[in-house]
Amino acid sequence: MKIENAAIIGAGAIGLGWAIVFARAGVNVSVFDSDPEQLKSFRSKVEKRVEQLAEIGILTPSANEVLGRIKQSSSLSAACAEAGYIQESGPERIEIKVSILSAIEDASDSSCIIASSSSAIRPSLMAEGMKSAERFLVVHPANPPYLLPIAEVVPSLETSANSIERSLEFLRQVGMQPVLIKGEPEGFVFNRLQGALLREAYCLVRDGVIAADELDLLVTQGLGRRWSIIGPFATSALNVKGGNRSHAARMADSYHRMGLERGQDDPWSDELVDQVSNSIEEKWKINDWEENVMRRDLALMKLVKYINQDPDLRL
Ligand SMILES: NC(=O)c1ccc[n+]([C@@H]2O[C@H](COP(=O)([O-])OP(=O)(O)OC[C@H]3O[C@@H](n4cnc5c(N)ncnc54)[C@H](O)[C@@H]3O)[C@@H](O)[C@H]2O)c1
Known part of the structure; x- marks a missing residue:
């Protein structure tokens, strides 16, 4: 089943990249960042990138349509409320990831997939203490994700088969080529x-x-x-x-x-x-x-x- 709404928590370089990937594939995206200045500058940055993609001739549909699907949210819970898929894209520090993931868990529907963009932290470490670890996994992109269409999908031992399957399906839906990584090696592949x-x-x-x-x-x-x-x-x-x-x-x-x-x-x-x-x-x-x-x-x-x-x- 197609996912229509996604959320991105962390509006830095990777959050911005994911927003373009999701929105150009027709998915509505809500973006939250704990730094209001970052959230504000996100808008002009994402507009610039999307317009550049259109100018070069590698964007469908139109820039306006893509940008119309990307909205900033004033709180994490508002961003997550409607989402079927959430991409955590905060800083690469385990204690920050754990705190963001706990907030995402509480704010999201129990059927929603929770993915982390982490570059190297084992999902099992981030999942410790999660109440619904079965719907959590790492989806690690290359930078920038809207130009390098691969994503490493790294489940923890607790991720359910259904969550893995739905994550792979969603990534294909948005035009990525997901690669499933086994065994959580540090740094993935x-x-x-x-x-x-x-x-x-x-x-x-x-x-x-x-x-x-x-x-x-x-x-x-x-x-x-x-x-x-x-x-x-x-x-x-x-x-x-x-x-x-x-x-x-x-x-x-x-x-x-x-x-x-x-x-x-x-x-x-x-x-x-x-x-x-x-x-x-x-x-x-x-x-x-x-x-x-x-x-x-x-x-x-x-x-x-x-x-x-x-x-x-x-x-
Ligand atoms: N930059 C890369 O080349 C690259 C590639 C693949 C994956 N990643 C991974 O993606 C993640 C994000 O990387 P980035 O380069 O975009 O970092 P970044 O520093 O550009 O962005 C992180 C954003 O998270 C925000 N943030 C901090 N605490 C938060 C909180 N509690 N709630 C919400 N937002 C919060 C910050 O304000 C910042 O805007 C990291 O885990 C990183 O390892 C990065």
């Missing part, structure tokens, strides 16, 4: 991946191997450009004929030694490589390897054409 790259980047700069700005260049002009089209597993599969198994046969020992240099002893077992290959080959069939490489290159050509045409894309 998005920030663990970001962290793995950043940890190595810091080590390389520390060891005098490369300057920070040159490392950024390697990512923006190389790894990142490719990753905007295909992920790291598909990249490996297309870099070596024969896919991930061939890539691992050629590269696994070297990557293992690099990990050992940093105190990480995680060799890729044959079973693990098989598991990855089987999943990646569902989309990137080994028999179509040459054609898939051509598809990747064509996508890159189109991307490069776009980037070359517009100086705003070369920051």
Whole structure:
């Protein structure tokens, strides 16, 4: 069943992003922030973003229609009263999250989903003491959510299957591609991946191997450009004929030694490589390897054409 009304608690960068995601998909949004100044400036900020999206030509429906669905509320309880889905987007501090979540719980209908935008706090920690933990989970976006359409859905042990299903359904309703994360790892997956790259980047700069700005260049002009089209597993599969198994046969020992240099002893077992290959080959069939490489290159050509045409894309 479609959810028609949502609330956002915390009108900072992420609250603003969610408001656009929900409203452009036809959902009415009530936004509350405990800082009245922040709530006031939220209006002009959200108007500016929505108008920019319309100007660039990537907003449907019209800016007026989207903005007409976003309202500021003068209290948390007023914001939550009608909501079928609430996105907590306050500061990343456990004690503040716990206090906001408790207020949301009291102000919302017992069927309403309560999601937190937390970047790294385990949902079970936030759910401790909640009366209705079965309807609470983390829905972690990337910033800004209205341009990066993924969300990590991280249930706690107490989140009900029904709440998980309804959250996934709502996120799809508003045009996001939700990814279900199991086991509540600290930092979930998005920030663990970001962290793995950043940890190595810091080590390389520390060891005098490369300057920070040159490392950024390697990512923006190389790894990142490719990753905007295909992920790291598909990249490996297309870099070596024969896919991930061939890539691992050629590269696994070297990557293992690099990990050992940093105190990480995680060799890729044959079973693990098989598991990855089987999943990646569902989309990137080994028999179509040459054609898939051509598809990747064509996508890159189109991307490069776009980037070359517009100086705003070369920051
Ligand atoms: N910024 C990012 O890149 C990013 C990405 C993904 C997730 N997140 C997560 O989203 C959440 C919000 O991040 P942000 O960057 O928007 O922070 P932010 O500091 O921009 O916004 C937080 C807002 O919460 C308000 N607030 C504080 N206490 C409150 C309360 N008791 N009730 C209501 N509002 C309250 C503040 O006034 C502020 O406007 C955090 O948990 C963060 O980790 C951030």
